[in-house]
Amino acid sequence: MSAQEMSFWDHLEELRWMLFRIIIALVIFAVGAFFIMPWFFDNVIMAPAKSDFFLYSSLCKLSHTFSFLPDFCDNQFHVDMINFELTAPFMRHLSTSGWVALVLICPYILFELWRFISPALYENEKKNVRMVFLLGSIMFFIGCFIGYMIIFPMTLRFLYNYSLSDIIHNQISLDSYLDNFISLILILVLVFEMPLISWLLSQIGILKKSFFRKYRRHAIVFLVVAAAIITPTGDPFTLSIVFIPLYALYELSVLFVKDDPKEDEEEPLPNLS
Numbered sequence: 001m002s003a004q005e006m007s008f009w010d011h012l013e014e015l016r017w018m019l020f021r022i023i024i025a026l027v028i029f030a031v032g033a034f035f036i037m038p039w040f041f042d043n044v045i046m047a048p049a050k051s052d053f054f055l056y057s058s059l060c061k062l063s064h065t066f067s068f069l070p071d072f073c074d075n076q077f078h079v080d081m082i083n084f085e086l087t088a089p090f091m092r093h094l095s096t097s098g099w100v101a102l103v104l105i106c107p108y109i110l111f112e113l114w115r116f117i118s119p120a121l122y123e124n125e126k127k128n129v130r131m132v133f134l135l136g137s138i139m140f141f142i143g144c145f146i147g148y149m150i151i152f153p154m155t156l157r158f159l160y161n162y163s164l165s166d167i168i169h170n171q172i173s174l175d176s177y178l179d180n181f182i183s184l185i186l187i188l189v190l191v192f193e194m195p196l197i198s199w200l201l202s203q204i205g206i207l208k209k210s211f212f213r214k215y216r217r218h219a220i221v222f223l224v225v226a227a228a229i230i231t232p233t234g235d236p237f238t239l240s241i242v243f244i245p246l247y248a249l250y251e252l253s254v255l256f257v258k259d260d261p262k263e264d265e266e267e268p269l270p271n272l273s
Contacts, residue, residue, distance in 0.1 A: 018112050025108055029101035037097055045096070045181060048153040049079035055153050072157075079160055083174045092178055099182060103144060107137045132256070136196040143192030146245065147185035154231050154238050155184060187230065191246060198253035212254045219250055 033040070047053050051074065059072040083089060110133045118126055160170055201207035212219075227242035 014116060018116050022105070022109055022112055025105050026098070026101050029104050030097045033097040033100040033104075034093065037093055037100075040100065041096070045178075046081075048148075048156055049081070049177070051075050051077040053153060055149055056157070077157065077161075079156070079177070080171045081174060081177060082171050085175070088174055092174060096178065106140050110137050132196060132199050136193060139192040139195065140189055143189040144185055146192075147188030150241060151188055151230060152181055152184045156180070158231070184230070192249060194249045195253045195256045199256040202257040207257055208260045209254055209257050210260045212250070212257065216250075220247065223247055223250065 048055075056072045056077070063072060114130065114133050117129070160172065163170075198207055223246045224239070224243055227239050227246060231238050231242050
């Protein structure tokens with residue numbers, strides 16, 4: 001049955017089965033993630049809390065060559081973590097397994113969305129939408145990677161080493177660490193979906209290329225402020241490695257937005273003679 005022949009209830013049934021398949025996939029991956037979570041927690045989630053994290057050791061080597069880089073050669077860096085709630089470790093085990101599963105099945109979710117909407121598209125539209133969904137999957141994982149490898153570690157290291165007074169010793173709770181870990185990565189994921197969001201807004205007529213040209217200077221100021229908020233370290237190097245990808249996403253979004261409609265040429269006045 002084609003999309004044109006399907007009734008409202010047929011579409012609703014297709015939507016129900018699509019959601020059912022996504023939920024089943026999420027549960028299966030969450031169960032798998034639950035069993036590997038102790039290893040995953042120690043070697044992945046908690047890796048930025050140790051001085052031998054890949055980013056820290058790489059920046060330490062670079063700081064010997066480029067003197068303007070901040071010092072990341074502190075081998076004593078280690079985040080002390082404590083837990084206040086009796087049930088927190090088990091509940092975090094469950095919830096983190098769900099988040100990991102959601103990240104892993106993101107391409108499958110986009111595939112299911114593609115299968116749901118593709119019957120209603122023309123052949124020339126299918127090619128464009130397929131590329132947009134593919135780009136969305138790629139940008140999703142790039143956002144996760146940059147959030148995990150750069151943004152969260154830099155933010156963690158700065159805030160943990162920040163001292164208001166010498167008599168105050170920082171210790172992070174399990175909930176605080178995981179909340180910041182998940183929220184920062186999710187923020188980066190949403191930011192890296194900017195081209196896809198721009199394309200969707202363009203398709204429904206809300207966004208045009210003139211918007212990006214008109215507000216480019218405003219966007220630069222906003223992105224600098226956003227980069228400073230995301231990584232409050234204060235040094236230009238950290239600010240730049242966050243700002244540059246954000247601005248590149250802004251310019252990339254322009255490519256996915258429709259051109260402004262051309263103004264109709266003035267019609268010649270009728271000849272009254």
